[in-house]
Amino acid sequence: MSTTPEPVLKATGISKYFPGAIALDDVSLTLHAGEIHALLGENGAGKSTLIKCLTGAYKKDAGTILLEGKEINPRDPQSSLALGIGTVYQEVNLLPNMTVAENLFLGWQPMRFGMINNREMVRRSKQVLSEFGLEIDPTLLLSSYPIAIQQVIAIARAVELAGKVLILDEPTASLDRDEIDLLFSVIRKLTERGMAVVFITHFLDQVFEISDKATVLRNGRVVGTRTLADVTQTEIVTMMLGRQLEALERKGNGKQVGDTILELERVGRRGDIEPFDLILHEGEVVGLAGLLGSGRSETANLIFGAAPADQGSMKLRGKPVRLDNPRSTIRLGFGLCPEDRKTEGIVGDLSVRENIILSLQARRGWTRPITRSRAQKIAEDYVKKLDIRLASLDMPIRLLSGGNQQKALLARWLATEPDILILDEPTRGIDVGAHAEIIELIQSLQEQGMALIVASSELEELIIYSSRIIVLRDRRQVKELSGDDISIGAIVQSIAEEEVANQ
Structure with missing residues (x-):
């Protein structure tokens, strides 16, 4: 100090x-x-x-x-x-x-007679590196x-x-x-x-x-x-997330879940996420909680096949499957709204209509193009259902507000009628009105029997609509919370790896 x-x-x-x-x-x-x-x-x-x-x-x-x-x-x-x-x-x-010495002295090389003095540069490099505990050859x-x-x-x-x-x-x-x-x-x-x-x-x-x-x-x-x-780490985590350690009322989680739809056993990806187990039911929302870098997005991308697992086994409705690329997972009934909608979600220069039908077209295959009239009807239906505010379906999607872009992305996947929908930070960077609408949509889809996996740093949201919450830290699952155990305090203390109060 x-x-x-x-x-x-x-x-x-x-x-x-x-x-x-x-x-x-x-x-x-x-x-x-x-x-x-x-x-x-x-x-x-x-x-x-x-x-x-x-x-x-x-x-x-x-x-x-x-x-x-x-x-x-x-x-x-x-x-x-x-x-x-x-x-x-x-x-x-x-x-x-370039060599280590050249990198160290790039732009301020020692000179002799108007030329770079390589011998002096190497000598000084060894001296500098030794001060940092490195006894290496700077000429390599x-x-x-x-x-x-x-x-x-x-x-x-x-x-x-x-x-x-x-x-x-x-x-x-x-x-x-x-x-x-x-x-x-x-x-x-x-x-x-x-x-x-x-x-x-x-x-x-x-x-x-x-x-x-x-x-x-x-x-x-x-x-x-x-x-x-x-x-303590708990205090720092609370500051980062902006949450107080107090339980909020949970709603809509007494509903009986349906049949098992997805089973993952010791599934992982070396360097991305440590092996984990997951069972997902129809009509269930499984929340993924954790700080930046905890493995939330890595888990979402692994399940969707964007970064496929290299270990473990998977079953969809009891039958073994491989979720090894987005094209196959889309055909199996999966959808993913990524965390960064601007670079990984929307195609900015395409129209709103074209963005909405993109996944449905990919699922059908490009040899079976969706007609303009059907695309218009699909887009109009979802614009109305999700209350997407726009001037025209022909306008580039990049001109929409963040909240309306997010709703258009959700429309893209809902048009495919998925069995499993994965949402990564679905309410980040959008206005309060759209924020509430997306939460209501998640609850509505759950009531209709859809299975959802939602990764979010918004803890108040997760505890309201999640049936279970998986807490991640350092790219591994450290806790699973369900029922009355779900609270902001339990999540934060699990992230901080401290003993949960009154447990």
Whole structure:
């Protein structure tokens, strides 16, 4: 922990606006020398936007940034680096076809008689690397070393160029435990040298293992900053999700479920999701709860065949099946509304009508095209049923509001009359009215006997319509809740891996 009274970096009142959205609203962050400061929040919380404002990738619309007491306004990441702020991302942003030494000194190579002094560059590279605990050959190509070593090399370069503040954005996402230990030892050495480190990750265990403080963002605003020695993981999870540990009334879950429709036994995908069991019944909603990176989307994509399982067995209505690609799962009666509707769901330049019939056409096969008149009738029916607000079915779907885009995606799958519908964050980023309508639709589909799997960070929603809730953490299932055991408190404490109160 820092004993320096003056912060190395102090950002105050940072705001950033995009058309129709406030990405950051009066955000402040203070970093001290020798401190590891975690920056936490779910998708869309504002972490990336804040980092881009601090490093000049975005121009902030309001606020001030003080570096060692002097106001700075970096124009771009290069000017930020020159001022003393370095950033290392999950995907190593170096050149694998160049040597380690060339990567370390790219842009500031030692020169002799107007030419690059390779001997001096190699000598200085060895010296720099040894300070980071790496005794490797800097004349070899960067690609000859594992990702963890490449991460340390990227950090070494950033530190040598910056030297005051180091921002690490998801640096451990693709590392195993030994590699994480190596990285953490490097980070600790940097703080001993007086550097301030920002650590962005969705692995809470790692946050508590290495960080001194944490600032939590939600919906573009700071929820709070905490000294981690004084709080529990449950408190941090609650801050991130914006939930209090109190049960809300659950509705519509006394309904008797129907026959078993899907059985998964020890199904998993190496590197994505650990093996799990799942039994799904007609007229049942199974909720998937967990923080960003817990495995919610990976589970949804695995069941749909978008990222097929490489282990385990599957049965659909008692018969063995392989869910190994979306085309086959669509024909078997599955549908999936993905988390990122703009890049993985809608086809922005196609009309609303064309987007609605897309999955039905794929299910029929492209040799049996749906006629224009039938497509119009299908689209009109679902526009009316789901109250999709639009000027014309011919308009590009990208021109619709977020809520209406989401309802059009739901219409796409409902047109196929699926037996199993998988929804990944179905109410994210939509207005309050559409939000309520989609929740009512989920309840209506359940009452009609459809089986649904819903992955969501909106815990109030999950506990209202879910028959059961599977809690995930670090890409594995850690708890299954049903009946009276379903509550926000039980979910949050399961995520935090702490003993559930009164159990």
